[in-house]
Amino acid sequence: MWRGGSNTRTCKRRFFSSPTRSRHHRPPYICRLHSRGSQHLKAMAEVDHLAAERATARFDVEEMKVAWAGSRHAVHVADRMARLVASDPVFRKDNRTMLSRKELFKDTLRKAAHAWKRIVELRLTEEEADLLRQYVDQPGYVDLHWGMFVPAIKGQGTEEQQHKWLPLAYKFQIIGCYAQTELGHGSNVQGLETTATFDPKTDEFVIHSPTLTSSKWWPGGLGKASTHAVVYARLITEGKDYGIHGFIVQLRSLEDHSPLPGVTLGDIGGKFGSGAYNSMDNGVLRFDHVRIPRDQMLMRLSQVTREGKYVHSNVPKQLLYGTMVYVRQSIVADASKALSRAVCIAVRYSAVRKQFGSQDGGPETQVLNYKTQQSRLFPLLASAYAFRFVGDWLNWLYTDVTQKLEAKDFSTLQEAHACTAGLKAVTTSVTADAIEECRKLCGGHGYLNSSGLPELFAVYVPACTYEGDNVVLLLQVARILMKTVSQLASGKQPVGTMAYMGKVQYLMQCKSAVSSAEDWLNPDAIQEAFEARALRMAVNCAQNISQAASQEEAAGFYERSPDLLEAAVAHIQLIIVTKFIEKVHQEIPGHGVKEQLQALCNVYALYILHKHLGDFLATGCITPRQGALANEQLGKLYAQVRPNAVALVDAFNYTDHYLGSVLGRYDGDVYPALYEEAWKDPLNETVVPEGYHEYLRPLIKQQQLKLSRL
Numbered sequence: 001m002w003r004g005g006s007n008t009r010t011c012k013r014r015f016f017s018s019p020t021r022s023r024h025h026r027p028p029y030i031c032r033l034h035s036r037g038s039q040h041l042k043a044m045a046e047v048d049h050l051a052a053e054r055a056t057a058r059f060d061v062e063e064m065k066v067a068w069a070g071s072r073h074a075v076h077v078a079d080r081m082a083r084l085v086a087s088d089p090v091f092r093k094d095n096r097t098m099l100s101r102k103e104l105f106k107d108t109l110r111k112a113a114h115a116w117k118r119i120v121e122l123r124l125t126e127e128e129a130d131l132l133r134q135y136v137d138q139p140g141y142v143d144l145h146w147g148m149f150v151p152a153i154k155g156q157g158t159e160e161q162q163h164k165w166l167p168l169a170y171k172f173q174i175i176g177c178y179a180q181t182e183l184g185h186g187s188n189v190q191g192l193e194t195t196a197t198f199d200p201k202t203d204e205f206v207i208h209s210p211t212l213t214s215s216k217w218w219p220g221g222l223g224k225a226s227t228h229a230v231v232y233a234r235l236i237t238e239g240k241d242y243g244i245h246g247f248i249v250q251l252r253s254l255e256d257h258s259p260l261p262g263v264t265l266g267d268i269g270g271k272f273g274s275g276a277y278n279s280m281d282n283g284v285l286r287f288d289h290v291r292i293p294r295d296q297m298l299m300r301l302s303q304v305t306r307e308g309k310y311v312h313s314n315v316p317k318q319l320l321y322g323t324m325v326y327v328r329q330s331i332v333a334d335a336s337k338a339l340s341r342a343v344c345i346a347v348r349y350s351a352v353r354k355q356f357g358s359q360d361g362g363p364e365t366q367v368l369n370y371k372t373q374q375s376r377l378f379p380l381l382a383s384a385y386a387f388r389f390v391g392d393w394l395n396w397l398y399t400d401v402t403q404k405l406e407a408k409d410f411s412t413l414q415e416a417h418a419c420t421a422g423l424k425a426v427t428t429s430v431t432a433d434a435i436e437e438c439r440k441l442c443g444g445h446g447y448l449n450s451s452g453l454p455e456l457f458a459v460y461v462p463a464c465t466y467e468g469d470n471v472v473l474l475l476q477v478a479r480i481l482m483k484t485v486s487q488l489a490s491g492k493q494p495v496g497t498m499a500y501m502g503k504v505q506y507l508m509q510c511k512s513a514v515s516s517a518e519d520w521l522n523p524d525a526i527q528e529a530f531e532a533r534a535l536r537m538a539v540n541c542a543q544n545i546s547q548a549a550s551q552e553e554a555a556g557f558y559e560r561s562p563d564l565l566e567a568a569v570a571h572i573q574l575i576i577v578t579k580f581i582e583k584v585h586q587e588i589p590g591h592g593v594k595e596q597l598q599a600l601c602n603v604y605a606l607y608i609l610h611k612h613l614g615d616f617l618a619t620g621c622i623t624p625r626q627g628a629l630a631n632e633q634l635g636k637l638y639a640q641v642r643p644n645a646v647a648l649v650d651a652f653n654y655t656d657h658y659l660g661s662v663l664g665r666y667d668g669d670v671y672p673a674l675y676e677e678a679w680k681d682p683l684n685e686t687v688v689p690e691g692y693h694e695y696l697r698p699l700i701k702q703q704q705l706k707l708s709r710l
């Protein structure tokens with residue numbers, strides 16, 4: 001096995017001392033491999049450096065893949081689509097961080113067109129097509145077309161409007177985006193300024209951007225690709241402002257893609273990180289009295305008649321926000337994907353990487369064996385599974401609420417809003433921080449683009465902002481919590497994920513019965529501690545708000561908003577823990593699978609308890625001794641996870657293409673890959689860098705001259 005011995009060092013020295021190498025040389029290490037023939041390379045590639053790790057797994061990995069994916073069918077389809085993408089050279093992405101913005105954008109257009117071609121040629125189902133696009137793994141206009149434009153028309157368009165617009169969108173005869181946010185307002189949707197004024201003379205709406213701050217700003221796909229947008233604007237008719245409504249507006253010619261008269265639009269500029277979200281054309285858009293037919297107002301929730309009369313259907317006006325609720329729900333599922341990718345890279349690399357601890361010339365210690373590495377990494381592994389299962393549950397809740405809405409039952413709308421907003425906020429914040437933690441867990445090599453982690457972080461971190469800033473969303477949850485607490489006194493029984501608050505008498509005074517570390521393995525003990533903590537934090541906030549007697553309730557809420565955020569997080573963490581516990585209570589086939597999930601569920605819950613110990617102690621839910629016992633049990637659980645760690649990330653079933661990381665390779669053959677990858681950098685195309693003759697040589701010569709004069 002190659003271990004970077006003296007041969008390599010000699011080779012490297014020789015290489016660096018040769019100023020006359022041609023462009024596109026291969027590095028000496030690679031030359032050495034080639035001189036031994038492809039047979040040798042092949043043999044190297046077939047070494048599984050993680051085989052010993054895989055052999056220690058105490059569960060059936062294939063069955064864990066099923067538990068992760070949701071069904072055997074889901075594993076099979078995902079596997080097929082991932083391999084289809086990985087084997088297609090058009091979907092190559094290892095050079096992405098080296099492309100200029102223009103090249104990257106063109107590459108995104110090419111990939112999207114090729115993906116569509118394959119979808120049509122292979123007659124893929126909707127499920128397969130979604131997966132294929134996911135594995136292409138490059139943010140682009142299609143995400144907004146399928147993810148927001150189509151759902152907005154489905155959710156807010158009348159049947160006739162759906163009939164007219166959806167077939168065009170389904171066949172890509174038009175490309176759409178979701179144009180809501182403006183330069184001046186994003187979080188405050190009611191503060192948007194774009195106007196849509198009805199003109200009864202022509203039966204048209206006049207769409208206008210009255211101020212600079214009313215410019216649409218951020219919509220993905222708007223900058224360069226979209227032909228149409230769902231534009232959110234203030235509806236004005238008969239001289240009255242009826243607030244924000246959605247309108248379908250054509251932006252570009254379907255012949256030559258030029259902007260239509262009165263439309264000014266472009267890209268808003270480069271974004272954080274290399275590659276990453278720069279493949280997306282987030283855009284700016286201004287309207288100068290652009291006219292659209294009346295029937296391009298999305299009229300499912302409210303209508304404007306031919307005469308200009310505003311009619312609101314008898315439905316909650318928040319249904320206008322339905323597209324955002326839908327996307328927030330899908331972002332929770334995406335969080336588990338992004339987190340599991342980062343964790344997969346960090347776990348595999350930690351098993352390969354060795355530092356210190358060699359005795360008598362023996363092997364050094366795998367960094368995964370350090371307890372500190374385990375205590376940083378295994379909670380993230382557990383969180384990936386926790387987010388996956390709560391994401392599945394949220395998807396079920398969303399489907400259930402949608403069916404109820406169809407039947408004009410709006411009773412679960414608040415629950416859907418609180419759960420999607422809160423889970424979106426908590427899972428994206430944790431995932432963004434966790435990707436950065438995984439980078440640190442991979443030491444110096446994690447900072448290289450070839451580790452895949454910098455790009456994953458850069459592409460993921462805006463998830464904390466888009467579809468609702470996480471703080472703004474958690475304050476929405478807090479408001480609903482306060483409303484629920486205030487209704488407890490009147491005897492109104494909370495429902496859904498708030499139902500535990502109905503046990504207020506008990507939860508406000510209960511004391512945990514835990515007396516040994518093992519007692520923390522009892523799901524009832526965990527559940528009770530989390531419920532008591534969440535409820536007590538919410539009640540404390542409510543009391544503090546009402547005790548500020550001199551203030552209006554809104555002012556009290558404002559004063560107490562930092563505490564309210566924490567109460568909202570506690571409530572959402574309770575939901576995640578509860579859904580994980582419910583999952584492991586189900587029948588789960590496969591040798592050892594249930595036991596592993598049980599261990600991960602306990603890791604997740606006890607890690608949160610340990611991390612937020614202050615909350616649990618301050619609210620008197622547990623004693624300091626019980627907190628210490630939880631931490632003791634956590635250490636034992638890490639030891640239980642250790643031999644299964646690599647197999648637990650294998651169960652995500654990611655191809656090397658999708659992972660996009662030399663550190664996370666399935667075969668663990670990290671060092672040759674890192675070495676080879678370095679030489680691909682454009683900076684290594686010449687041995688003597690461009691700029692040497694202009695800047696380096698004169699500098700060195702000048703210094704030499706000065707020295708020689710001394």
Ligand SMILES: CCCCCCCC/C=C\CCCCCCC/C=C/C(=O)SCCNC(=O)CCNC(=O)[C@H](O)C(C)(C)COP(=O)(O)OP(=O)(O)OC[C@H]1O[C@@H](n2cnc3c(N)ncnc32)[C@H](O)[C@@H]1OP(=O)(O)O
Pocket residue numbers: 137138139143147178180181186187188189190220276318319321322324325327331334335338413414417455456459460463465466467468469472476479480
């Ligand atoms: C290496 C490459 C790897 C690539 C892969 C990496 C992984 C990628 C991951 C994911 C990809 C996913 C792709 C996503 C693409 C992102 C595109 C982004 C799009 C956008 O951002 S669109 C714009 C989104 N904008 C927002 O979210 C704005 C946030 N603001 C609001 O939602 C609202 O303004 C508000 C809720 C904050 C406040 O609204 P409002 O003022 O109207 O209302 P309030 O007074 O606060 O509340 C009144 C009342 O309404 C209830 N309410 C509020 N919202 C809702 C709702 N949505 N549903 C139901 N009810 C709602 C609220 O509770 C109040 O009720 P009560 O009156 O108190 O009963």
Ligand SMILES: Cc1cc2nc3c(=O)[nH]c(=O)nc-3n(C[C@H](O)[C@H](O)[C@H](O)COP(=O)(O)OP(=O)(O)OC[C@H]3O[C@@H](n4cnc5c(N)ncnc54)[C@H](O)[C@@H]3O)c2cc1C
Pocket residue numbers: 144178179180181184185186187188217218219220277282462465466467468469470471472475
């Ligand atoms: C990559 C990306 C893609 C996007 N794609 C789209 C798209 O396709 N379509 C679209 O319409 N929009 C899109 N957006 C816009 C996005 O939805 C908004 O940026 C987001 O909703 C946040 O709003 P904001 O920018 O106004 O933040 P602001 O509200 O200005 O936030 C600034 C700060 O103020 C704080 N803050 C704001 N309000 C409150 C409050 N009430 N209480 C306490 N603190 C508060 C926030 O927590 C934050 O710290 C995208 C954004 C990004 C980054």
